[in-house]
Amino acid sequence: MPAPRIAPSILSADFGRLRAQVEEIIGAGASVIHIDVMDGHFVPPLSMGPPVVSALRELGAMLDVHLMVERPERQVADFASAGADQITIHAEATPHVHYALAAIRDAGCKAGLALNPGTPVGALEGVELDCAVVMTVNPGWGGQAFIPTSLEKVRRVRELVGPDVDVEVDGGVDARTAGPCAEAGATLFVAGSAIFGQADPAAAYAAIAAAAGAS
Ligand code: DX5
Ligand code: ZN
DSSP states (O other): OOOOEEEEBGGGSOGGGHHHHHHHHHHTTOOEEEEEEEBSSSSSOBOOOHHHHHHHHTTOSEEEEEEESSSGGGTHHHHHHHTOSEEEEETTSOSOHHHHHHHHHHTTOEEEEEEOTTSOGGGGTTSOOSEEEEESSOTTOSSOOOOTTHHHHHHHHHHHHOSSSEEEEESSOOTTTHHHHHHHTOOEEEESHHHHTSSOHHHHHHHHHHHHTOO
16 A cells, blocks of 8 residues: 555645745655645635646645546646646546546646545546545535544445555544544545644644654
8 A cells, every 4th residue: 555645735724824834844744735726616615726736846745636626627737737746536527537537647647536425436436546535524615524434435445446546535634533544544644724724733744644654
C-alpha cells in the first residue's frame, strides 16, 4: 500500500496569508496540498481556480486538485497546465468518467475519482485510477462532521481497488477519525478545518499525522 500521507486542504486557510500558511504546513512535514475547486453548480459555493494552483506550484508539494464541478473533463487541461499533480473528478459530475480520467492521465497527472456519500462503491468499477476518494461528508463545505458509515465504505473501496492505489478520505478528518480511517485502508487523509482552522496548524498537522501513521 502507498505510504500514508496527510493532505492539508487550503479551503480552511486564511487566504490573505495563503502562501505563508502553505509554507508553514510544508515546513511541518506536509508533502501534499489539497485544493478544493467548486463551481456553484455541482456544489453551491464558488471557491478557487487554476491561478491558485499556479501560485502554489513553486512551493514543491504535490498539488492534489479536487474538482467539485460539473463536466470536469472541460477543466482538466487548464488545471494540468497550472501545475496540478493529481486531479480528482466526481463520479456524479459527468457521464464521461472513463474519458475524463483518461484525459487527466494524458495530461500527465495522476487521476482520482471521488464518490459522494450516497454513491455506491461500484461506480469505481471499469476505470483506471491512481486514487479513489471516499467523501466522508457531503461535498461543498469544510468543518462538517465525519459520516460514521464511511468507514465501512472505505473498507469496501480498498477491497475493490486493491493495494496499489491511494484511498483518500475527505471531510471531517481529524486526530480522532484519522486512525479508524487508516485501519479501514485509507492512505491519503484530507484535513482542512482540523489543520488550518486551528491556532497552531503545525501542531494540528503533527497530531493527525501521528494518528494516521504518517511520517
Ligand atoms: C469539502 C472539501 C474538503 C474540505 C474538507 O467539500 O472537499 O476537502 O476542505 O474540510 P474539513 O477537513 O474541514 O472537513
Ligand atoms: Zn476536497
